[in-house]
Amino acid sequence: MSEVSVTKDPGGPAPAADDLVALAGVNKHFGALHVLQDIDLTIKRGEVVVVIGPSGSGKSTLCRTINRLETIDSGSITIDGKPLPQEGRELARLRADVGMVFQSFNLFAHKTVLENVTLGQLKVRKADKRAAEQKARALLDRVGVGTQADKYPAQLSGGQQQRVAIARALAMDPKVMLFDEPTSALDPEMINEVLEVMQQLARDGMTMVVVTHEMGFARSAANRVVFMADGRIVEEAEPTQFFNNPRSDRAKDFLSKIL
Numbered sequence: 001m002s003e004v005s006v007t008k009d010p011g012g013p014a015p016a017a018d019d020l021v022a023l024a025g026v027n028k029h030f031g032a033l034h035v036l037q038d039i040d041l042t043i044k045r046g047e048v049v050v051v052i053g054p055s056g057s058g059k060s061t062l063c064r065t066i067n068r069l070e071t072i073d074s075g076s077i078t079i080d081g082k083p084l085p086q087e088g089r090e091l092a093r094l095r096a097d098v099g100m101v102f103q104s105f106n107l108f109a110h111k112t113v114l115e116n117v118t119l120g121q122l123k124v125r126k127a128d129k130r131a132a133e134q135k136a137r138a139l140l141d142r143v144g145v146g147t148q149a150d151k152y153p154a155q156l157s158g159g160q161q162q163r164v165a166i167a168r169a170l171a172m173d174p175k176v177m178l179f180d181e182p183t184s185a186l187d188p189e190m191i192n193e194v195l196e197v198m199q200q201l202a203r204d205g206m207t208m209v210v211v212t213h214e215m216g217f218a219r220s221a222a223n224r225v226v227f228m229a230d231g232r233i234v235e236e237a238e239p240t241q242f243f244n245n246p247r248s249d250r251a252k253d254f255l256s257k258i259l
């Protein structure tokens with residue numbers, strides 16, 4: 001497991017220099033629905049945080065606010081010490097820093113696998129075409145779909161498509177990767193091939209926020225489990241502690257239903 005070392009300033013504690021993502025007092029409404037309520041959450045460099053909770057508790061909305069697919073009503077979100085930009089080129093760059101993998105893959109259907117993985121590099125990172133393709137091929141190899149580069153997404157299995165989606169996000173050299181139920185739309189036999197890629201990413205030191213119902217992944221890969229219910233973070237704990245000794249009734253109830 002590669003660890004990210006953080007150099008401490010001997011002159012004094014550099015305030016949270018290793019916080020890569022920081023949400024403070026974040027609130028969000030959809031009309032009358034208070035979907036995120038006073039969310040305080042920090043994610044350190046190299047940390048893997050698994051977010052779990054009942055359907056409708058705000059997990060997807062939380063992910064979507066972190067790369068500003070949703071705006072917030074109050075509070076602040078910083079990525080690597082910088083506030084989320086509002087629009088324009090800065091926002092495009094922020095989105096590139098925050099890789100996102102969705103339940104539904106969201107690959108471009110009319111582009112090949114290779115084009116899916118080079119597009120962002122060319123448009124946002126202004127990479128040279130040859131360099132972008134070289135990098136894309138290396139990433140496709142890394143997630144085990146190197147031989148599929150010239151096919152279209154529909155010609156791939158769900159598990160392969162999701163691994164391409166991961167490669168596409170990685171091609172932007174993100175600082176943090178968000179996964180929103182990345183295996184929920186997959187046939188059971190394809191879940192592990194995606195989880196294994198995510199496990200490897202975690203071991204390589206990637207900072208990750210993962211919304212999932214895969215408790216085996218949470219137990220083995222997470223540094224911390226965040227349990228949400230009704231738009232609030234109800235409980236946060238190291239996985240063994242959370243699964244063996246949940247403190248809140250909400251978490252106990254949730255775990256009794258899924259385990």
Ligand code: ADP
Nearest residue numbers: 030033035053054055056057058059060061062
């Ligand atoms: P989760 O991912 O935990 O299932 P979500 O973040 O998707 O929860 O949704 C939280 C709540 O917000 C749900 O009640 C959902 O119906 C509502 N919601 C989500 N997106 C929207 C939207 N764009 N407009 C209105 N309500 C929404």
Ligand code: MG
Nearest residue numbers: 059060061181
């Ligand atoms: Mg969701």
